[in-house]
Amino acid sequence: MSSLFELEQKILLYNPSADIAFLRKAYNFAENAHRGQKRISGEDYIVHPLAIAIILAELQLDIKTVAAGLLHDVVEDTGVTLADIENNFGSEVARMVDGVTKLGKLQFQSREERQAENLRKMFLAMAKDIRVILIKLADRLHNLRTLQFQSERKQKEVAEETLVFFAPLAHRLGIYKIKWELEDLSFRYKEPEQYQHLKMQIAKTRAKREEYIQEVIRLLAEKLNAVNIRAEIQGRPKNLYSIYQKMVEQQKELKDIFDVQAVRVLVDTVKDCYGALGIAHTLWKPIPGRFKDYIAMPKSNMYQSLHTTVIGPNGEPVEIQIRTWDMHRVAEYGIAAHWKYKEGKQGDQDLDKKLAWLRQMMDFQHDARDAREFMENLKIDLFSQ
Ligand code: GDP
Incomplete structure (x- = not known):
């Protein structure tokens, strides 16, 4: 089972001067807040934010993003407020947690509606801070990795939504490592027979x-x-x-x-x-x-x-x-590969520049051909409303 120690080791490999005390504080805070809560698997809830933090560390992201990954569910699921997060971890982490919480809250009647709306909100959030999307992708990946504990109906729903929305999103951001895993896990639950059959044929x-x-x-x-x-x-x-x-x-x-x-x-x-x-x-x-x-x-x-x-x-x-x-x-690692994990002022300036550039790149109006291609993948017409 994953541990805080494993997370720390992963981070130190690419960022030897990472603020590990800050990370431990975030872990302890999340562990405290979630104490008593369980995953459907029966495990303590903290395994989920920890797994997400490990995925984010594998993408070699900055320590604040990893901390936001650890804390991403506390506002939604526990008595902790955003102000608590801000007081303890600063406004940048609080903003990311807020972004993830808002995305998680979106619920709509029909699936079509939900996806289209989700999509738009996602992109709006991304324009502000793309790291929110990376946390969301890590969240989805871990939920898929542990999908065997869900009902069959839920498995199919999550798999479908991943293939229609999250995998194309990972593609768009160039994060193929995550895209491939999302796709194969979804395929396994969406078309279990076809999946097993193909797997066997390939093995042979x-x-x-x-x-x-x-x-x-x-x-x-x-x-x-x-x-x-x-x-x-x-x-x-x-x-x-x-x-x-x-x-x-x-x-x-x-x-x-x-x-x-x-x-x-x-x-x-x-x-x-x-x-x-x-x-x-x-x-x-x-x-x-x-x-x-x-x-x-x-x-x-x-x-x-x-x-x-x-x-x-x-x-x-x-x-x-x-x-x-x-x-x-x-x-x-796509977009995540462009991250600077430098702490402090210089790092922030670099990040600002990257984000400005990303906003430009993600601007659909300026990128009509790609937008169309992306939409075809998603089978959703964003411009229809
Ligand atoms: P295709 O076979 O017609 O899809 O031709 P391509 O030459 O575009 O792609 C060949 C293979 O390259 C794909 O199956 C992928 O495995 C890989 N590939 C294509 N585009 C990308 C990309 O954007 N990122 C990464 N990591 N791999 C890609």
Whole structure:
């Protein structure tokens, strides 16, 4: 089971000068406030805010956000007021807790209405402080991880809402690490039979696929080494839900989906990215139309990478992603990767600049094409009301 100690260790790894006393104070405050409350699992309630704080620490967020994660439910669920939070932890943490509490309170009659309204409020809140959204995503992720304790009806509802709203939100913010986990967990509860079936099928063919990928990695590593490009090459299993979506969209069986497993090449510099691409294309023939240069043209969620699909050594296609380590961090953590965890004045100024930039980026009016794409994902027409 997770502990405060584990949380502290995670934070100290990326922020050795973090104010651990402040964090402990937030933990003790939350633990006190929730004392006696239980999760449906029967565990003490504090395990939930603690798990959220750990997810936020894995995103390497600043200590105030982690503290707000610990405290996010106290105003809603206990006698503690926002003024208490402000007195003890300052206005920044209080504002975040308030933002999360407000989002949690939204309840509407029909599901459609609830989602559309939620969406708008979410974005309004985000324009003020995007960290509120990150806490909300962490909250949803932990609720999904512990969804087995809920009724079947509730499981389906949460899964559906996650696929329609929270996973696309994580996508939009570029936080793929969370997006993938949200999707796979939701898929498991929304379509339990399809999920289990696909999982089994993939497990059955895993050994053969991995053998092939290892061969690709070996050949590529050899050539990169020969031209002095330092690289780490990883075999990359794709998340189940994206495979399932491809099967449904393209009406194909698993055996006809070629990029079930792919290869990722991590290098030090942009120059090496293009160098590695050249090597891959001399080793194997690229499939026309499958090359994408998201380094020269980053996606609106800031994702950067080179993508190509080649006909690999045994004649089967392999997808290859090439990026620098810095790009890799953004690919996994998205917006959260841009956070400064510096404490004090300088840190705050940096944060202000980032937030101003984010507001601009998230402004739908200035981003009509992407907004449409996003809305299509969500199947909600924001402009209809
Ligand atoms: P697709 O196969 O037609 O979707 O072509 P893409 O080249 O756009 O994407 C290929 C794979 O790259 C996807 O299946 C994802 O695994 C990954 N990918 C695409 N966009 C993103 C992104 O914004 N962030 C991250 N982390 N991965 C992405």
